[in-house]
Amino acid sequence: EIVLTQSPGTLSLSPGERAILSCRASQTVSSTYLAWFQQKPGQAPRLLIYAASSRATGIPDRFSGSGSGTDFTLTISRLEPEDFAVYYCQQYGSSPRTFGQGTKVEIK
Amino acid sequence: QVQLRESGPGLVKPSETLSLTCTVSGGSINGYHWSWIRQPPGKGLEWIAYISYSGSTNYNPSLQSRVTISVDTSKNQFSLRLNSVTAADTAVYYCARHERGSYFDYWGQGTLVTVSS
Numbered sequence: 303e304i305v306l307t308q309s310p311g312t313l314s315l316s317p318g319e320r321a322i323l324s325c326r327a328s329q330t331v332s333s334t335y336l337a338w339f340q341q342k343p344g345q346a347p348r349l350l351i352y353a354a355s356s357r358a359t360g361i362p363d364r365f366s367g368s369g370s371g372t373d374f375t376l377t378i379s380r381l382e383p384e385d386f387a388v389y390y391c392q393q394y395g396s397s398p399r400t401f402g403q404g405t406k407v408e409i410k
Numbered sequence: 411q412v413q414l415r416e417s418g419p420g421l422v423k424p425s426e427t428l429s430l431t432c433t434v435s436g437g438s439i440n441g442y443h444w445s446w447i448r449q450p451p452g453k454g455l456e457w458i459a460y461i462s463y464s465g466s467t468n469y470n471p472s473l474q475s476r477v478t479i480s481v482d483t484s485k486n487q488f489s490l491r492l493n494s495v496t497a498a499d500t501a502v503y504y505c506a507r508h509e510r511g512s513y514f515d516y517w518g519q520g521t522l523v524t525v526s527s
Contacts, residue, residue: 335511337514345519346517346520347517349514358515392455394508394511398468398470399445399457400457401454401455401456
C-alpha cells in the first residue's frame with residue numbers, strides 16, 4: 303500500500319498569500335496518478351487537480367499541481383477567502399487507492 | 411450533470427450490518443467504476459471498495475473480509491454492505507464515480523452512519 307504523507311499539517315496564512323502544500327509517497331506513484339481535493343466543513347471533497355498537474359473543470363488557475371515519482375506539490379498562488387479549507391492528496395495508480403492525512407489551510 | 415446520492419440507515423447497532431445504496435442520476439452507471447469512501451468524524455478519507463458497471467470488484471484489504479459491494483444497472487444504483495460493525499465504523503460514507511484507473515470526479519454529499527447501541 304502506498305502511504306501518502308502531507309505536510310505541513312496546518313498552514314496559517316493571510317488572504318493574498320501563496321500556499322505551498324506537499325505530498326510525499328512511500329513508493330513511486332505510477333504514471334503520476336495523483337489527485338488533489340479540497341474539502342470544506344460538511345461538504346464532500348472537490349476535485350482540484352488530477353494527473354499531478356491537470357486542473358479539473360472549473361478550477362481557477364491560481365491552483366496548480368506539480369511533481370512526479372514520490373514528491374508532489376499543490377500551490378495556491380494567491381489565497382482567496384473561499385480557499386481556506388482542508389486539502390487532500392490521493393493516489394489512484396495502485397490498489398488500494400490511498401489518501402494523505404490532509405493539510406488544513408487556515409486564516410492567520 | 412451527474413449526481414450521486416447516498417441513502418440508508420443513519421444508526422446501526424454494533425455487530426450488525428451497515429447497508430447503504432448510492433443512486434446515480436443525470437447519467438448512466440454504465441461505462442464507469444463506482445466507489446465507496448468513508449471519513450470518520452474529524453479524520454481523513456479511506457477508500458473502501460469499487461465496482462464496475464459490469465460487476466468486477468476491488469476491495470481495500472483492510473476491510474475486505476467484511477465488505478460486499480454490488481451494482482444494479484437497471485436501477486442505476488450500487489450498494490455497500492459492511493458486516494460486524496463496531497464504533498470504529500462510525501463515519502460519513504461517500505459514493506464516488508471514476509473511470510477505470512482514473513480519479514474520483516463526482517461525489518455524493520455523504521451520509522453519516524453512527525454505530526451505537
